[in-house]
Amino acid sequence: MTQVTTKLAAGTKFSIASGNPATKDAAGYAALEWKQAKKVNSISEKGKQREREEDQYLEDTAPTVSKGVERHDDVTIDLNFSKGDAGQALAQDAVDSDDEYHFRYEYSNGDVEYHTGPVLGMRRKSMTAQGKLGFVLTHACNPITKADGSQTTSIYVEAV
Secondary structure: OOOOOOOOOOOOEEEEEOOOOOOOOHHHHHOOOOEEEOOEEEEOOOOEEEEEEEEOOOOOOOOEEEEEEEEEOOEEEEEEOOOOOHHHHHHHHHHOOOOOEEEEEEOOOOOEEEEEEOEEEEEEOOOOOOOOOEEEEEEOOOOEEOOOOOEEOOEEEOOO
8 A cells, every 4th residue: 555645835935056067866965055045925837737728629529648758837936025035145146047947845744855847936925004114036847858868847855
């Protein structure tokens, strides 16, 4: 029987790094100089998704659906402003840069996930009388080409 491990969102840490890993594997990403961004409220869904392709011909009464090209949605992270936060400062610098940055998600069960891509935006959140000042950071997930030439959208390391 397969054991199912529950991952709680509480305790998840989000970090950002610049530069390039020496190798495109878990060890290369782990060796980067990571800056944790604090006061994260939420992280959007992320992962692989295939485009929906539909073919419908005159003789058909309904379209035939098939899987299309794989895409990698952007990830949005909702944060409250934290003065002097090194991770938030690096993210702000990344908005003005055309370089790729690297993103680490450390889950409460010890699993770690790495992504690579540009920071597409860092917009101030809507303001309300009771709301806290903050912003929404958006980053893309570019394909990572591994040493064997295969591509992936993330490097995932399970806790031991």
